[in-house]
Amino acid sequence: MVNKNYNKKLKALIALRLKIVRPLLCITILPYFCFIGVIAFKPEKFSPLIFNTHISLGIFLGLLLILLIFFITIRYVYLANKYIEPQINAIKNDI
Amino acid sequence: MISKLFLFILFFCNFSSASNGNNENNYIAIIMFILFVTVTLFITYLASKKSSTADGFYTAGGNITGLQNGLAISGDFMSAASFLGISGLVYLTGFDGLIYSIGFLIGWPIILLLIAEPLRNLGKYSFADVVSFRLSQRPIRILAACGSLSTVILYLIAQMVGAGKLIEILFGLPYYSAVMIVGGLMILYVTFGGMLATTWVQIIKAILLLFGATTIAILVLFQFNFDINLFFNEATNIHKKGVSILSPGGLISDPISAVSLGLALMFGTAGLPHILMRFFTVSDANQARKSVAYATGFIGYFYLLTFIIGFGAIILISNNPSYLDGSNTLIGGNNMAAIHLAHAVGGDILLGFISAVAFATILAVVSGLTLAGASAISHDLYANAFFKGKQTEKSEMFVSKIATIFLGILSIYLGIIFQDQNVAFMVGLAFAIAASANFPLLLLSIYWKKLTTKGAVVGGSLGLLSAITFVILGPVVWVDILGNTTPIFPYKYPALFSMSITFLIIWIISSLDKSKQGVSEIKSFDAQYFRSQTGIGIDTKISH
Numbered sequence: 001m002v003n004k005n006y007n008k009k010l011k012a013l014i015a016l017r018l019k020i021v022r023p024l025l026c027i028t029i030l031p032y033f034c035f036i037g038v039i040a041f042k043p044e045k046f047s048p049l050i051f052n053t054h055i056s057l058g059i060f061l062g063l064l065l066i067l068l069i070f071f072i073t074i075r076y077v078y079l080a081n082k083y084i085e086p087q088i089n090a091i092k093n094d095i
Numbered sequence: 096m097i098s099k100l101f102l103f104i105l106f107f108c109n110f111s112s113a114s115n116g117n118n119e120n121n122y123i124a125i126i127m128f129i130l131f132v133t134v135t136l137f138i139t140y141l142a143s144k145k146s147s148t149a150d151g152f153y154t155a156g157g158n159i160t161g162l163q164n165g166l167a168i169s170g171d172f173m174s175a176a177s178f179l180g181i182s183g184l185v186y187l188t189g190f191d192g193l194i195y196s197i198g199f200l201i202g203w204p205i206i207l208l209l210i211a212e213p214l215r216n217l218g219k220y221s222f223a224d225v226v227s228f229r230l231s232q233r234p235i236r237i238l239a240a241c242g243s244l245s246t247v248i249l250y251l252i253a254q255m256v257g258a259g260k261l262i263e264i265l266f267g268l269p270y271y272s273a274v275m276i277v278g279g280l281m282i283l284y285v286t287f288g289g290m291l292a293t294t295w296v297q298i299i300k301a302i303l304l305l306f307g308a309t310t311i312a313i314l315v316l317f318q319f320n321f322d323i324n325l326f327f328n329e330a331t332n333i334h335k336k337g338v339s340i341l342s343p344g345g346l347i348s349d350p351i352s353a354v355s356l357g358l359a360l361m362f363g364t365a366g367l368p369h370i371l372m373r374f375f376t377v378s379d380a381n382q383a384r385k386s387v388a389y390a391t392g393f394i395g396y397f398y399l400l401t402f403i404i405g406f407g408a409i410i411l412i413s414n415n416p417s418y419l420d421g422s423n424t425l426i427g428g429n430n431m432a433a434i435h436l437a438h439a440v441g442g443d444i445l446l447g448f449i450s451a452v453a454f455a456t457i458l459a460v461v462s463g464l465t466l467a468g469a470s471a472i473s474h475d476l477y478a479n480a481f482f483k484g485k486q487t488e489k490s491e492m493f494v495s496k497i498a499t500i501f502l503g504i505l506s507i508y509l510g511i512i513f514q515d516q517n518v519a520f521m522v523g524l525a526f527a528i529a530a531s532a533n534f535p536l537l538l539l540s541i542y543w544k545k546l547t548t549k550g551a552v553v554g555g556s557l558g559l560l561s562a563i564t565f566v567i568l569g570p571v572v573w574v575d576i577l578g579n580t581t582p583i584f585p586y587k588y589p590a591l592f593s594m595s596i597t598f599l600i601i602w603i604i605s606s607l608d609k610s611k612q613g614v615s616e617i618k619s620f621d622a623q624y625f626r627s628q629t630g631i632g633i634d635t636k637i638s639h
Contacts, residue, residue, distance in 0.1 A: 013628060021208045028204040032197070033357060039194065040353030043343035046190070054328035056341035062193040066395050069197075072204045073388040080384055088629050095631060 123447025139288035146289030155291040165389025170297030185405020186432035189340025196398035202364025212380035213627035243368035247468035255510030282503035314440035315407035359590035366529030369467035408432035472498035531593035532559040547613035550605025558597030565589030
């Protein structure tokens with residue numbers, strides 16, 4: 001069952017998945033811990049009001065983080081459907 | 096079944112008419128609630144025909160769509176505690192409420208990117224299926240069941256105590272009967288309707304909750320012509336802390352607590368058994384992926400609403416004497432902010448609706464938890480750890496029903512025992528255990544080739560025990576509840592330490608494990624990895 005061609009396809013699938021998942025994982029974990037880090041070390045940095053409004057930088061960035069989380073999940077589903085699914089199907093067809 | 100249904104409704108009506116009813120709008124809430132119970136019990140009756148098989152009971156037959164599952168997952172996650180608790184926290188502290196909202200949301204991309212698809216590809220009924228895929232069944236199943244049951248029971252206690260108190264205030268029912276009604280209905284849903292009924296209860300409740308919260312938020316913003324700037328300005332003018340509610344308060348005081356809480360929230364979600372179980376109700380990894388995206392959307396939207404509701408409550412009710420008691424705090428406590436706000440913007444009808452939704456939410460969440468707990472007992476312990484797959488499906492289903500009834504009675508009992516205790520820390524502890532035991536086992540079994548049974552068992556149990564020990568010896572239990580002067584473990588949140596213990600011990604023991612069994616477990620990783628990546632080899636569910 002395990003032939004060279006099929007092993008190659010599996011390796012390509014794993015590499016592709018890594019290529020898609022790794023940057024998305026970074027933009028999940030890093031901004032979150034930066035956000036938490038500011039709250040823990042320099043909470044006063046989140047106090048200034050932005051753009052002459054009554055909204056603080058902290059609230060603005062917090063809401064932005066929620067939008068970023070939406071973006072990450074939608075982006076992953078889009079990329080997975082477009083690139084990962086066809087490769088999985090190709091492997092399925094080989095078997 | 097039908098007769099039981101009416102007995103329950105009668106039982107409930109009796110109590111409600113007997114209650115002194117400090118709110119006249121009680122009737123709207125009671126009618127709405129009875130409607131919810133009638134519809135969901137009818138669904139349970141329909142589902143009972145399909146729930147006699149293991150597939151039906153654990154996974155609703157595996158034909159739930161991505162959108163339906165996304166709604167059901169968000170239903171599991173949006174508990175009354177998070178709706179009332181987070182809006183209450185925003186009401187009290189402003190910005191700090193946002194820290195929790197984001198924390199509860201940040202776990203979802205992690206589940207999506209790392210767990211959802213391999214979980215669906217490798218497992219059948221519970222996350223222990225995945226962990227024990229190439230490892231030794233009995234020890235791994237016992238460990239995973241301990242992790243699941245401790246998470247589920249802690250969560251259940253917190254929900255039950257919250258439910259009793261909330262229903263006491265909203266419906267004027269005595270605490271004991273409130274806890275018993277919740278426990279009783281939950282036993283009915285899960286025993287007779289299994290996953291199918293539980294899923295639909297979650298879906299209906301999620302839609303009602305989203306609808307109710309949206310209505311409050313729109314009515315609040317309408318008063319400010321949807322001008323967010325004006326809205327925040329008004330809130331800072333009214334709140335006694337002024338503009339400081341727009342920046343971090345005292346919720347997180349030191350860096351270690353910050354990182355520790357952050358870790359527990361981020362990785363705990365990916366270790367909650369009742370959430371993980373939902374991924375087996377969809378047909379394949381593709382649908383599993385979609386469910387997380389939908390769920391994240393609904394949950395994130397919901398937290399945005401609770402933020403608006405919390406600030407709305409600051410503006411509209413914090414100065415209104417009809418919602419305050421003698422000492423100028425909200426009647427029923429800060430967690431009632433959303434409920435009072437519903438009355439302030441939508442009158443008796445919206446108050447009745449939101450009260451009924453809060454009750455329905457509690458019911459749905461405890462049902463999901465009980466189902467996950469019951470499957471840990473029947474599928475992991477009974478069927479796989481003790482009978483090693485030699486049991487009949489019929490006997491496994493019998494055990495699952497007994498387990499459901501047992502967990503239902505246990506949670507009623509614990510709800511009564513812990514009535515006057517501060518149980519808020521229990522959800523935090525559940526998250527810490529999920530992040531320190533369930534999540535590392537799941538993650539490493541999927542991705543780390545060299546994981547062996549010995550490493551998983553020693554590391555996983557130490558992670559579980561250390562999370563519990565650190566919380567007991569920490570400031571919340573050791574000082575606040577047990578009354579000692581100084582904590583033995585100085586931090587409120589244990590995840591940073593307990594997660595490190597789990598990963599480190601698993602790594603050391605697995606690396607040292609040169610036994611024959613260990614070597615063969617490492618050898619079988621490639622086949623497992625292939626299946627987790629491609630989904631080739633999973634049971635294809637036939638649609639009926």
